[in-house]
Amino acid sequence: MRRLKIDTSYLQRMLAALLAIPSPTGYTDEIVHRVSHELRSLGLVIELTRRGAIRARLEGAKRRPARSICAHLDTLGAQVKLLKPNGRxxxxxxxxxxSRFAEGARTVIYSEHGTYRGTILPLKASGHTYDGEIDTQPVGWEYVELRVDAMAKSRRDLERLGIAIGDIVAIEPQPEFLENGFIVSRHLDDKAGVAVMLAALEAILREGLSPAVDTYWLFSIAEEVGVGASSLLAPEIASMIAVDNGTTAPGQASDEFGVTIAMADQTGPFDWHLTRKLVRLCQDHDIRFQRDVFRYYRSDSASAIEAGADVRTALITFGVDGSHGYERIHMHSLRSLAELITAYVTSPVEIARDALELAPLKGFTHQPMDEATLSRSADAILEETEDPEPRLSE
Incomplete structure (x- = not known):
């Protein structure tokens, strides 16, 4: 199978549109509508959970063992904890x-009486007043406050405006798309992953290709608070690839170019067979890639496993500099990710036994244990261990 051409103009337009819609966890309804509309325009039938997580199915040659690709629609944000006596x-x-990355952020406050703009500032924000104390004050959420761009000099003023404890505060992304391919913005985690999924889907449909098996395109709405894809998987889904950010920091192998395939995160190793299949697909399709391990990181897949889903999981990422702050990525990485997704979705199933939730030992996979086995190809190992297409119960 040749490497599909990704429409990077479409990818960038989708990313810009997604970034323009505020979606902190708990305030995701509008971005759910936008992504659902896009999936429908591509011809997919969608289902929504009660709270708005999206599941769309792309029909394949066979129903099982179904695959899934997942990204999250929600972003970081804040919530009003207290109306302060000084009107902040x-x-x-x-x-x-x-909070270090919150200082100076422009925001939108969503109250039941309308929206207000504002700025997050340190408690000591003026050098003309505090001199060197602005550099020595501690870092923490208790040391910042939100200045509302309205007449608010007291708690009573805030109440009069209709602002209340618990109101959602969205952080402005302030995106920049540079001619050299770099993209700088807040909330690239994980709106870039969502745009990548849509671009991969657009390429598959444009080329008129059909997956080997049903493929589910999943969009969760609470990954940033640890919920992730816990309620999105259908029983026929045997594998899930999460699409998210990989941190390009000292001590990490992630890169802003190509695909970064995560071998493990803080919850442990990802599936041995699935991650190595992704490596082989990169090699076979000449897609630049690197491997990495993340120690302080979890993704949609972790919540699915913790919820009891028996699925093979993997994580593929775009390298991001300054994660959870002013993030920077490159279009090369986004395009590479979309290319890998298309290669995976259109690739043949190698572990036919995965079509059954429970099955006998025969046909179960092997992992290499000695030098002789290591020297043999993964395809040869799978060929001798797989059964013919398993029969499915009604």
Whole structure:
């Protein structure tokens, strides 16, 4: 199978459109509508959970063992914790991110009486007043406050505006798409992953290709708070590839170019067979890639496994510099990810036994244990261990 051409103009347009829709965890309805509309325009039938997570199915030659690709629609944000006597707002974060990256952020406050704009500032924000103390004050959410761009000099003023404890605060992304391919913005985690999935799907449909098996395109709405894809998997799904960010920091192998295939995160190793299949697909299709291990990281796949899903999991990422802050990525990585997704979706099933949720030992996979086995190809090992197409119960 040749490497499919990805429409990077479409990918960039989708990413820009997604970034323009605020979607902190707990406030994702509008982005769910936008992505659902796009999936429908591509010809897919969609299903939504009660809270709005999306599951769309691309029909394949066979129903099982179905595959799935997953990214999350929600982003970091904040919530009003307290109306302060000085007319400003104390905040708590939505998701795990440092107040260091919140200082100076422009925001939108969603109250039941309308929206207000504002800026997150350190408690000591003026050098003309505090001199060197602005550099020595501690870092933490208790040391920042939200200045509302409205007449608010007291708690009563805030109440009069209709602002209340618990109101959602969205952080402005301030995206920049540079001519050299770099993209700088907040919330590239994981709106870039969503755009990549849509671009891969568009390429498959444009070329008129059909997957080997049914493929589900999953979009979760609470990954940043640890919920992820826990309620999205259908029983026939045997594998799930999460699409998310990989951190390009000292001590990490991730890169802003090509695909970064995660071999493990803080929850442990990803599936041995699935990750190595992805490596082989990169090699076979001349897609630049690198491997990495993330120690302080979990993705949609972790929540699915913790919820009891018996699926093979993997994580493929775009390298991002400054994760959970002002993030930077490159279009080369996004295109490479979309190419890998198309290669995977259109590739043949290698472990036919995965079509059954429970099956006898015969046909179960092997992992190499000695030098002689290591020297043999993975295809040869699978060929001698797989059964013919298993019969499915009604």
């Amino acid at each position: 707002l104390e905040l708590v974060p939505i998701g795990h991110w440092s």
